[in-house]
Amino acid sequence: MRRTRGRWRGRTALLFGLVLAVVIAGCSSGSDPASTGESARKPGEKITLTFWSWVPGVDKAVDLWNSENPEVQVKLEKIPAGNSGGYAKMYSALEAGTGAPDLAQIEYQELPGFLLEGGLVDLAKYGAKDDAGKFVEWQWRQVAFGDGVYAIPQASGPMAFFYRQDLFSRWGIEPPKTWDEFRQAAQTIRAKDPKAYISTFPPGNAGWFAGLAWQAGAKWFGVEGDTWIVNINSPETRKVAEYWDGLVRDKLVKTDPDFQNGWYKDLQEGAIVGWVSAQWGDAILAGNAPQTAGKWRVAPIPQWDTGSFVSANWGGSTTAVLKGAKYPKEAKDFAVWLNTDPESVDLLIQGGYGWPAAKDALSGSALDKPYDFFGGQKINDVFAEADKAIDQDWTWIPTTAATYQHLGDGFQKAIAGQGTFVDAVEAAQVKTEADLKAKGLKVKAG
Amino acid sequence: MTTLVEPHATRSGGSPAPAEAARRRRLGPELHWRILVVGLLTVFAVYFLLPVYWLVVASTKSTDQLFGSFGLWFSEPRLIDNLRNVLTHDDGIYLRWAVNSVLYAGVGSAVATLISAMAGYALAKYRFRGREALFNLILAGVLIPGTALALPLYLMISKVGMANTYWAVLLPSMVSPFGVYLCRMYAATAVPDSILESARMDGASERRIFTTLAVRIMSPALVTVFLFQFVGIWNNYFLPLVMLSDPALYPITLGLTSWQSFADRQPELYQLTVGGALLSVLPLMVAIVVLQRFWRGGLTEGSVKA
């Protein structure tokens, strides 16, 4: 009897200790994540950096680096795209204090969010400012905050209009130069083929909508001193919202989500014959609708005014070094190499990572060639023009993801018959101000 | 309705008792009634089996055919190739996920069953102050949605540095308030006090009485608790989703959704998701069908008192 109880006690004590550890840790209010365990690599020491990314083609670039740098190996782990769960993974790993990679792909609009949570290493400490000259200026501005440099630019997404040239010419439609013509083209397409649409309006993809508002001259966010200025509900954004609301109401565009099975099927079968998208869209089309090879072309994005040509940017990524990285210097060196080395950039271009952030990376690269999928068109001439016509002062806020949700939720409601797209924009304005306040930040309406 | 039904789970579940069969013959339903019943049963069976049939068909197709051919019939079947791709993709990570799932569900439910048996037995067979209050507290645990707990649990576990480890999923899976509830109900009726007393007279320790006598008598309920918890852990998604970020620790559920979530850039992953789903679903479905008689015993005991 005594022996039995002793054994009980031993096991119980073990469990109790475990529980106690949880309790104590749970109650301590100090919320410092694990202290940075960074260290300097000794010469000759072999290290491995982990890298989370979802860019197609990045595996080849990493292989190239690994073959050239036996001492600093990079282990690539593919993760879901940021807004499809990739960022949630990163945030939860950062919060957990274990399991976060040394390097991660982070899009421009999410950088302030990671910065606010203290998830990024200031690369200025490791000499990143010397690399500024290697990158396109406006993309560098997206990664520099205050005195710090918090990521290495990778790529952007200048926008244009992809369309099915074979169908457009069969129906006698010219690629639209203005948004008015875009609407007329949409009507003609509906009349010519009851199954076909010029495009979809993806209600859940507010990043795309942000690009269109950007083109129209909106400037959603800004900083004055230490106060955020939120100006989503501006005349420019409302104009874009009303325009697409009209197209949706008149059933001139689909409202199915993009990047989904149904959408790919529509692209393959000619049920969707156009796409206002970024340069990296070429790889999406070529990869998911291979049977339509040779039939697509690219035209400049439709314009609001016929004056000076204006384009926009959709998406774009950086390579960031996450908090807790053991070897931030080596991680930074890899990130700079990945995004500037001509061979690496070429591999990334072939994978379809976007428009290079590296200066002068275009000429002679894989982008600078006729493209078979687009019937031999040198489509990147179109994107080069677009890239020059982007308003370069756009900034993002730490709660961009929430703003995207608010817009997406509002658009979905409107499509379900509750309210309009403009209502969605107005609601997003109010809610975004609240989001920033909830983060303990100062904010005012623009 | 407070009388307890005598535990009957010791009877093998397969064929009805002779008296029951006789009753059925005598009360034999009329022909049109029987046709109606079988007709309805068939309609429901089609409903329940249709997605499984679709899965089997889909897993034989190439990615192109998956989207390009009619979903309910075969087209250029290549099942073996597909399954090989599932098992070899990304250095065979799928097998790793399968092992993880078995580990989480197997270890978690085994420990949960043991702990629940001990607690349920104690609540049924010992008298002490606060017993009913404690039991009600555990009942309240049954009523709290596991997903409401998962978030705070994640925050706590990350504070102690256990997030993104096997323990983060295993430890919470070892608690089954419902298991305790079932074990108490079962032990109260099935384990006679007289046997316990006579064992004590013979000088057996309390622990020995439990491990040799009680566990054996309670075994039908324990099997039920084990299966219930096993399926619960196996099917769980929220807990591993919030706890784990390293794919090497994923269970199958999380792994397959991660494949699906980057299929837009790598369309071949759609086929892998489908093939992986088939591989994961088949063994468990077979087990479910084979073991279904064990879902009977314990559950009624619990429900009678509810």
Added chain:
Amino acid sequence: MRSRRSDRAAAAGFLAPFLLLFTAFFALPIGYAVYQSLLAVERIGPLGLGGSRTVFAGLSNYRAALTDDAFLDSITRVLLYAVVQVPLMIGLATILALLLDAAAARGVPFFRSAYFLPYGVPGVIASILWGFLYVPGVSPIIDLLDAAGLTVNLLDSGSVLWSIANIVTWEFAGYNMLVIVAQLKAINSELYEAARIDGADAWQVIRHVKLPLIRPAIVLTTVFTIIGTLQLFAEPLVLRPTSTAINTSYTPNLAAYTQAFVNNNYSLAAAQSVILAVAACVLSFGFLRLVGRREDDR
């Protein structure tokens, strides 16, 4: 007669492992969620580069949660869903159980297995499966209906909640059926004899003998269905990319997950979790009380 003291010691030994784990993984998280939900962060500088501190925020997170129309929508949505789903699920399970009970013995094991089989399919995988059967252009069901001249969209705002309900029903109806079947089997066959002798037809036997006797099983499955209903998460999460009608706060769970892992607002997420847990307890206790009172009235 043994002393109460040794009883206590033995019971404590048997109960200790469970109670420790229960405390660590049930009671503490609830306490921690309550604590976390009372906090907020204050920051210096537009990107918090000037530093941050955690402050006591009173009930402001609860106020934020309960005035957020998206979160309130998610609650009304699952309540609406529960009002339909719970009776549907339990009704179907009961009908299946009664049908199996009524059918001749041959074939019954096959049907029972067929209905129970989906219980072995995890919710996310069931959602991936049904997702393929819902997406226009891919789904053979929609193809067939199209061919028959019926155009349906199973993923738009009007129908997606019921498409989700279908997935959940498919997964769990067979399980609930099995619980009820087990109770039916426990009914003493003499009761049927007695009813027969009194001249009751099949319907009357169901109405007056079987249904009252399987009531406990129905109560049990109902409580579990209520809890499961409020937990709705995996199905909408998996279907979300394919449906424009599912937003990031479609269910309370999804809203809390989004707050925690997309917006990094753990305090608000904790407040939402607490609200959900309280709601689940109130509803299921309420249901049990309701059932209990009716019992007493008899």
